[in-house]
Amino acid sequence: MSFDVPTDRQYLESHEWALETDGVVRVGITDFAQDELGDVVFVELPDVGEAVTAGDAFGVVESIKAVSDLYAPVSGEVVGVNDAVFDAPELVNDDPFGEGWMLEIDPSGDETDLLEAVEYEDQIA
């Protein structure tokens, strides 16, 4: 089985992705992660305005069979939350790198160890 690993973004060992656009870092989980979890049925995220810390858990994603913490790639303030995944958590399965995104962070400078796409591919191989 092979999984999508887009090269336009960076990755955490804990299977989140981080994509910086115009100074804002968008965060979601990878294709591999959604496949491991199976049917996603619940996502818990912080509110806009809250602070997150690089490497710390900021939320939770639950599938029918498992509960998994979500880890922040960078520190900063939450400036966007994808409300769509609350009502339609299956978006995380259907389009993990696109419409299934979770959080947007205005980074304050600190970041955790981020992997390039090729390194992450090695990790999940």
Add this chain to the structure above:
Amino acid sequence: MPLQAPPLRGLHDERGAKFTEFGGWDMPVEFDSIREEHETVRDDVGRFDVSHMGQIHVTGPDATALMGRLTSNDVDALEVGDAQYATITDEEGIVIDDTVVYRLPDEGGECAYLFVPNAGNDEAMHERWIDYRNEWGLEATVDNQTDEFAMFAVQGPNARSLVADLVEESLTGVGRFETTSVTIEGVECLAARTGYTGEDGFELVVPWREAETVWTALECQPCGLGARNTLRMEAGLVLAGQDFDHESNPRTPYEAGIGFTVKLDTEFVGRDALERVHEEGVEEKLVGFRLIDRGIPRHGYDITSTEGRVIGTVTSGTMSPTLEAPIGLGYVPVEYAEPGTTFRVIVRGQSKKARVEPIPFIDTI
């Protein structure tokens, strides 16, 4: 300890199954998607490999006495071809395991039984039967055949017709909790009209070596233990080791909501203790509940009163694919057990409102 593999592990792997450890076995948890598998069983038909279930064969002049004195239900009432849900209790009436007892055709003029303990319990139950047989001086042969037989469940509204079309024998007249011998692709199997999903269907006991022939013939959606778990929760069926556990969550059948398996007019280990419980009533019992607030209840979460006092524990929980709502099972004091009663479930430190619902959560057969 290495995991035991079901006979078709390789075949399931090729089919793309994901695996999980369960009761010491390496079992398929998901073939496609738990939701898809679940819905197919509710609407049509699916097949499960449940070869991790134990199979213990008991025969001999005192087979009926041995079975009757070690299980809580009324073994004397079983005629050839009947099956019965029962609990196996200790002297205090605490459930060690739950099981289905099948009365097989007589063997050499003696009664014969098969009982199916839960995954990983077969050796302990085999030992228990042998020990009590010796202590009571009974004459019976007790064989652990767990590694000799695979077990497949075919479940769903169309399960009966799928199996009926495959077997050489007629299945009309095989009612719920009845069994018959069938031949599928030349392989003789025991077919029992039982299951663990709330749907109609059969469970087939198949010789280990012929497992692939029979599995392949049962052409329909393969389903893993993930869907089996969500289906049984919706049906309000308890899972040994999770909704009760002899060590970590000791419960009587009355507390666990399976008091109907206890026949106090029979003699069995635990009977006297259970008679007292039956007279005095239970303090806590298993209830079904639905979470009103957003969140999903999971095994081990605390249940509290509205004021925040811990009153119980969640033993099973999931997002119900059929109801599209978070549901759970858990123990609470009897004064909280009436449907409509509200309490709280603590999900990652947050108190979520929950309401007691009648179980099963869905209409079952």
